Amino acid sequence: MRRADLIDKTLSLILDDGIKTNFFRSKSFLISGGAGFLGSWISEAICKIGGTVYCVDDFSTSPATNVDHLRQHPNFHLIHENIVTADLSAINCDFVFHLASRPSPEDYQLHPVESLLPNSTGSQKLLSYCKERGIPIAFASTSEVYGDARVIPTPESYWGNVNPVGLRSCYDEGKRYAEALFMAYSRQYNVPVKIFRIFNTYGPRLRADGYYGRAVSRFLMQASSNKDITIFGDGKQTRSFCFVSDTVRGILYFAQSTLVNEVINIGNPEEMTILQLAQAIKEVTNSKSDVVFAPPAPDDPKRRCPDIRKANELLSWTPKIDLKTGIQMTLDWNTSS
Numbered sequence: 001m002r003r004a005d006l007i008d009k010t011l012s013l014i015l016d017d018g019i020k021t022n023f024f025r026s027k028s029f030l031i032s033g034g035a036g037f038l039g040s041w042i043s044e045a046i047c048k049i050g051g052t053v054y055c056v057d058d059f060s061t062s063p064a065t066n067v068d069h070l071r072q073h074p075n076f077h078l079i080h081e082n083i084v085t086a087d088l089s090a091i092n093c094d095f096v097f098h099l100a101s102r103p104s105p106e107d108y109q110l111h112p113v114e115s116l117l118p119n120s121t122g123s124q125k126l127l128s129y130c131k132e133r134g135i136p137i138a139f140a141s142t143s144e145v146y147g148d149a150r151v152i153p154t155p156e157s158y159w160g161n162v163n164p165v166g167l168r169s170c171y172d173e174g175k176r177y178a179e180a181l182f183m184a185y186s187r188q189y190n191v192p193v194k195i196f197r198i199f200n201t202y203g204p205r206l207r208a209d210g211y212y213g214r215a216v217s218r219f220l221m222q223a224s225s226n227k228d229i230t231i232f233g234d235g236k237q238t239r240s241f242c243f244v245s246d247t248v249r250g251i252l253y254f255a256q257s258t259l260v261n262e263v264i265n266i267g268n269p270e271e272m273t274i275l276q277l278a279q280a281i282k283e284v285t286n287s288k289s290d291v292v293f294a295p296p297a298p299d300d301p302k303r304r305c306p307d308i309r310k311a312n313e314l315l316s317w318t319p320k321i322d323l324k325t326g327i328q329m330t331l332d333w334n335t336s337s
Contacts, residue, residue: 010204024049028052093133095136229291
């Protein structure tokens with residue numbers, strides 16, 4: 001399948017009957033990290049509906065190819081800047097999505113300061129922007145704020161079990177600080193905020209190369225080449241993998257809702273071990289790869305699984321794409337042009 005066809009297929013999964021097109025059409029959206037893995041799909045979906053997108057991205061973690069095809073779209077405007085230093089004064093919009101971040105553990109541990117700043121300084125800049133204009137803002141937080149959770153499935157009410165000075169703290173604590181800042185601006189300045197905590201997401205446009213690769217993309221790359229599939233630790237640690245169309249659909253459901261000053265988990269509640277993920281990828285790819293084990297990553301959570309009752313009850317959202325279908329679409333993306 002051609003990549004253009006995969007884009008159309010993924011967009012059709014995002015823009016289902018639950019999307020209120022009137023909310024997005026003819027409005028303007030500022031999206032920090034709008035060329036990233038999730039941001040590019042949000043940008044593209046909004047443009048397709050008829051909204052206008054101001055995408056702020058410095059391509060530090062995402063390739064320009066994610067949005068190259070959008071540059072000729074009359075509703076898409078690229079601001080090639082880091083959100084920490086970008087001048088936003090000339091942009092007038094109706095809604096802000098703050099997604100700028102370094103989401104890959106290996107990458108953010110190599111760039112801890114650069115990982116903290118978008119969630120601290122960048123968050124304050126965007127919150128002040130929204131305060132001045134009286135508009136809402138949605139923030140991409142993460143399941144990492146729960147740390148090595150002791151409550152599984154994990155509800156939004158769980159306070160977390162994190163190491164504030166560990167190697168992962170540049171990401172975990174950056175997101176936790178940002179959440180506190182968002183709620184402070186809500187309480188003190190009445191800025192309407194929406195915080196969504198994303199669990200492991202995969203699909204087309206997820207990078208597999210170098211320090212940017214994460215489990216699904218890295219395993220697919222290794223399995224497709226019949227190379228050893230490398231698992232850090234014993235493989236018994238669990239994650240919950242949500243296909244990108246489901247995650248983005250949940251984010252857009254939340255954005256279009258009247259809910260403000262809420263925190264909602266967006267993820268797949270089907271918990272599985274990393275070893276099970278590797279086996280599933282081997283089956284889809286018909287790979288002859290062996291599974292090998294490397295030393296565990298520092299502070300790696302033992303289990304991760306979201307409680308999504310809140311998203312289901314308040315947004316009528318639940319994931320639709322099963323793991324093998326999602327893996328196949330991701331494989332098709334990685335092997336197509």
